Amino acid sequence: MSVTSAQGFEAAGIAIGLKSSGGKDLALVVNRGPRHSSAAVFTSNRAKANPILWSQQVIADGTVSAIVLNSGGANCFTGPQGFQATHATAEAVATELGVSAGDVLVCSTGLIGEQLDTGKLLPGVATAAAALSADGGADAAEAILTTDSHPKTAVIERDGWTIGGMAKGAGMLAPGLATMLVVLTTDASLASDQLDRALRAATRVSFDRLDSDGCMSTNDQVSLLASGVSGIEPNADVFAEALREICLDLARQLQGDAEGAAHDITIEVVGAVSEEDAVEVGRSVARNNLFKAAVFGNDPNWGRVLAAIGTTSAPFDPYAVDVSMNGIRVCHAGAPDQSRDLVDLTGRAVHVLIDLHEGQRAATILTNDLTHDYVHENSAYSS
C-alpha cells in the first residue's frame, strides 16, 4: 500500500508513454488533509534538476497538497524550456485538484539532458487525477521506477498512526542529502517543523549512509507529508525513531536492488574520534573500485580496505587498525591476522568491520560491489 497506507492519502500510477518500455511512468500522491504539513530534503548536487529547483520553493512554507512524479526523463540540464515543463506540470496538478501550484512538489527521474514531452505529460496529469484512489499506493510505487527491478515500499504502524513510503533508485546512488526519489506519508498530526527535524535526522543515518556507486544524482528528493487524520500527535522521539526505521528499511531495499550488484556490503566503522570521521572512512571504502571488484570476486582483499582508509583525513594509526570481514579478523594492528582463506563471501551479505582504535564514535555505510552487470547496465544504453 506504500504511500496510501496512512489515512488521508490517495495516489495513482499510470502509463503515459514517457518510458520507451510502455510501463507506468506518472505517479500522483495527494494529501486530502485536514493537515498539509510537510518536509523535504533534496540532493546537495549543485547541478540540480528543474523539479528540484521548483520543489525547493514549494517546501519553503512547509505546506504540500500533492506530489507529482515522472520517470522516463530527469528534466535536468534542459534550460528554461525544462523549467517551464516542471511549472506547467505543477499548474496542471493544481487545476485538477483545486489547490495552489505553489503547494505541488514535482519529481522527475530518467536520462539527463533530454526535454520532457509535455504533450504527453500535461494530459497525463488529468488522467492520473481521475485515477486517484486510496488503494493507489502500489501503482504509484511502480510508476516511479527506472532501472529498478521491483517497487520499494514500506509501512510502519504505531499506536493509532502510520507511516508509509515508497522509494525508487538503482543507479547514481550516493548521498547528497537524498539520493533517490522517496515519498513518505503519515496520518500523525505534526507541524512541518516537527516533520522537518525528524526527516533530517532520519535521512542523515539512512539514505545519506547509502553509497552504492559514489555517483550523486541531480534529481533526488525525499518528501514527508502529514495529513493529521489520526488526530494523534506522537512523542517526537517515538516518531523520529519510527521514521528512521522506515527510512532504513527503504534504504536497504534500494541497496538490495542496486544496478547489477551481487553483494550488499555493510561497512561498519567503530573506534573513530568523531561520527564524521567514521562516515569518511566508511565512504572511502565504499567508493574504492578495487575493493568493490574484489568483493564481487568473493576475495577478502583487506589491503584494499586499508589503502582506502589511508586516503582519508580521519585520525588513525595504520599500525593500530583492525579489519574483520564476515566475522573473521583478517588484519590486527595493521598486520595479517587470521587467514583470508577463512572468509566466506559467497553469500549476498558482506559485513566489513573496521576498528580504528582512536575513539568511541561509529557509523555504518551501505554499499554494493562492482560487477560485470553494473558495467553492462551503465554502458549498454543511456540511462
Added chain:
Amino acid sequence: MSVTSAQGFEAAGIAIGLKSSGGKDLALVVNRGPRHSSAAVFTSNRAKANPILWSQQVIADGTVSAIVLNSGGANCFTGPQGFQATHATAEAVATELGVSAGDVLVCSTGLIGEQLDTGKLLPGVATAAAALSADGGADAAEAILTTDSHPKTAVIERDGWTIGGMAKGAGMLAPGLATMLVVLTTDASLASDQLDRALRAATRVSFDRLDSDGCMSTNDQVSLLASGVSGIEPNADVFAEALREICLDLARQLQGDAEGAAHDITIEVVGAVSEEDAVEVGRSVARNNLFKAAVFGNDPNWGRVLAAIGTTSAPFDPYAVDVSMNGIRVCHAGAPDQSRDLVDLTGRAVHVLIDLHEGQRAATILTNDLTHDYVHENSAYSS
C-alpha cells in the same frame, strides 16, 4: 634502455621467484656517480608501505647510490617483520655495492598484507648486483611490472645530457603524489635541491593528473637520480621542461596500459577560477563510474559529466557550462546543443572539453573507462 640511457647508471632485472608467474621480479638501479644528488616524491596515502617509510628517510639528505625494486609483494601492512625485510634488503644492496644502506631507496609492489620472502629476496640482491650492466635498463623495466601488459620506458636527449626513465602501474592508479613506481635517471649535473624542485613541478602536472581508477596506492614512489657524468648543468627551466615532458610521456604510457581499459580519456577543464578548481572538476568526472561505464559503451552521456561537476566545490553556474566530446559540443549553457548522435567514441582516445566560463584557469586529467575487463582483472584474483 630506460634508466641506463643516461651515463653513469647501471641496472639489472632478474627473476627470484617472488612472482608466481616466474617472471622477472627484482630490479636494481645503481648510480656510479661522480654525483649522487637525488630527489623523490612519495604517495600521500597515509597508509604507507614499509619501503615508503624507509625511502622517506633515505631521501632526506638528497643522496642516493642505488634503488632496489621488487614486484610480487607490496610489503604493506606487514608489521615490524615487514619493515625489517625492507631494511635487510637495503643492507644487502649496501654490502654488495660498498655503499651506505642509508643511501639505498627501496620500492615494492604487489599484494598488500603478505610478507615478502626474504629467503629469496636477500640472495637475489647478490645475483642482481652481479648482473648489473650499462645495458640493464630494459631488464629492470620488465622486473618492476605487475599487472602491466608491457614495460614503460622513455628517454629524452638534450644538449649533452639525457634523462631516461621507467615506470610501472596499471591499477590503483590515482594520484597521491606519485601513483606508481617510476625511476628517472640523468647525467646532468644538478644538486638535489634543483632536482627536487624540478621533480615536484613535473609530477604535479603529469602523474598527479593521472587518475585511472580513483584508487590511491600505498607504495608509489617517483625517484630522480643524477650522476653528473655529462659535466653539464642545464638551465633550470630547460631541465624542468624536459623532465615534465618525460613524466607526461610515462604518464600517458601508464594510462594506455591501465587495467582492462578500452578508452584513454583526456578531460580538459577550461574557464575555471583557479587551477585547483579545474583539477577538482576534472577529477570528479574521472572518478564517476557512470560516466566511465558510458564511455566504455561509446555513449556520449554528457548528463553524467554535469552530475559529476555538481558534486564539486568549484565555482560554476550550471546554466553557463559547455561540454564537448570529441569535438562535438553536446551541451551549451547547461542545455542540449548538438545531437549526441554526432559524437564518435569508437576510437581509443576520448577528449572531453568542459568550459566552466568562470575564469581563465585550466587543467587536464587523464583517466580511463570502466570496463568488464577492469572488473574481471580486479575480481578474479588477488592483486
